[in-house]
Amino acid sequence: MRMRTPLLAGTAVLATLGLAACSSGSGSGGSDDGTIVWDMWSGSQSDTDALNETLEIVKKENPDVDVRLQTAPWNDYFTKLTTNMSSGNLACITSMNGQRLSTYADAFEPLTDADLETAGLSKDDFAPGALDIMTYDGKLLGVPYDVATMLVYYNKDLIEAAGAPEPAIGWSFDDFEATAKGATTDANAGFAVGLGEFQWMALPIAQSGKQPVDESGALALTDPDFVAASQWYSGLVTDQKVALPAASASDTGWGENQYSGGNAAMAVDGTWNAVTYLGNDAGFEAGMVDLPTGENGATSLVLGSGYGIAKGCEDKEAALKVLGSLVGKDAQDAMATSGRSYPARAESQPLYFESLDESVRDDVKAAFDAAFADVEGQRSTKNWDQVNTALQPNLVSVYNGQAEMADVLDQTQQQFGQ
């Protein structure tokens, strides 16, 4: 009747508009109206402020390009990235953590030498091994902005109180065991094992000289040397009883939290947390050394994060220029002096130490130099994320004495090895 047609038409229009809005077509590549979007993780307001400072530097160097920053907390960043990937909505400049690159490799555009030239970068600008962080399957998928490796952090107060030998640079695994045993008292343990991928693998890799992925890129969890070293590692909890067993598989930061809470005298963690541990809340004096040297030398992995250009980015040249500024001298110098991360650019690296307190500066520099002296790039497989998701809950059983490390590694190898 009178009311019929307009009402029906109105409902139909509303519905169509709604459905059309939700099917907002093909990926824009994160650049609308020439804006280059830079996607990055940020854990706190201070992180965001630091990122904005970098953004200012970038804008100053590229006045004709409109750059916008978008952030997300660390864990959510990768979930959002997955969602953006599947809807074709990636930001032109996407930050990527080197260790997760294998999972998200498909999202990035490989960078050629010509691309690097457009960006104003050269491979020699970066510290040795740094470019490996953002390389996957032989292709360079981005440029690194920081480099990191694993260190052994120790609690000077606890070790002195127990009368245990203090760790020294270039120490051996026997020295490590001596310190761990000496520092184990009724109140605290000498060492805290890790559940995180790098935190637990660092010592077995250093001892065996082998990575869990061999040079051909195949999973090699059952390599006898690696298995033996991993068994020694879990034996620190079950046999030697110098380390605390993890309380739950959801405690990804177990070892590090026990250390920073003052419950354990030593823990393995990355150089990215050096400044945090130096200024720890528990108030103890923190020290750091490189990983112990095994019979096969001191094998350590170079880790880090970088920026890449996403596939489908519309204005690649502008994006490359922004990329060049993001890891250019000014931005890297600023990052180094603020002490936020150890920069990938070789010439900016010395500035990092100048941001530290004078009393610890020399020790930290010595530890860093020793740790970075002999690093190799991390090799990973396409399903590396799945491997670690499967390993972590099983590690808890191993530390709790309910499963054998060799069996766990064997099962995981069978499940994921090709």
Place this chain on the structure above:
Amino acid sequence: MTTTSTAGTRRASRSRLSRVESRQALGFMSPALVGLALFTIVPVGLSIVMSLFHWPAFGERSFAGLGNYVALFTQNPDFWPALRNSAVFALLYVPLNLVVALSLALALGPRIRGRGAFRVLFFIPVVTPIVANALVWKMLLQPQGLFNGISVSVFGVELPNFLADENWAMVMVVVMSVWQGMGYNMLIFSAALEQLPAPVVEAARIDGAQGWRMLRSVVLPLLSPSIFFATVMTVITALQVFAQPQLLTGGGPGNSTLPLVQFIYNQGFKFQDLGLAAAAAWVLFVLIIGLTAFQFGAQKRWVHYEH
């Protein structure tokens, strides 16, 4: 003749009016309908489509038919454990929750002093954020936590490492969940208890029923509609459990506490296999709908409605 014709026109005009009114009603509902369509019906439909495809987060999508479902049931090593874990959790959690909630409601039935305060106390775990609850429980259950500390210092007994022990982990997840969820059902039962028809209860009392007999033969049958409601809702939420295992144990040790929803989350967001995740989600849906339909069918046997 005139009577029939006027009656005929009156009927016709009434149905015309009701047609107009129903169209007006549709118009008023349209904003809500559009919201429902956009945010519920369309994604649900899309997920059915996704489950029939190999759908990685980034890259080529290819039609797989029932391939994802077959892979779930035959190849994926985590799917059957996840299904088993969700089932075990539901089997342990639902009866325990109902028994505890009902006991609390019955205990707080008579007008004792402080009844209101007790009810608030028992309801607090329901309203506090589950993440906070799980993290505090995790701290309590650690070997260096409160329970082990008291046990060692007072009794000299070393408690097992609950959340890292393959057998104890699920038990502890259930215990924590019961602690968290009992207040909600307790409130439902308390409300139903207050509304028990007084004449029936008085008549039973005059006939000599008291205590256990009163409970079994009078109170419980009268409460059966709310017990039915609580059972249906609790089974649904138990099969959809995610936060407690994720935060307390991370699905470990091994996959002994990995619930189906966390399996779906891992497949979709960690391993980026959205097709497989959608397929698993639909298996969960069928399971829940099947159980709910079964419960609705079974209610004729044991649920007594008043009329």
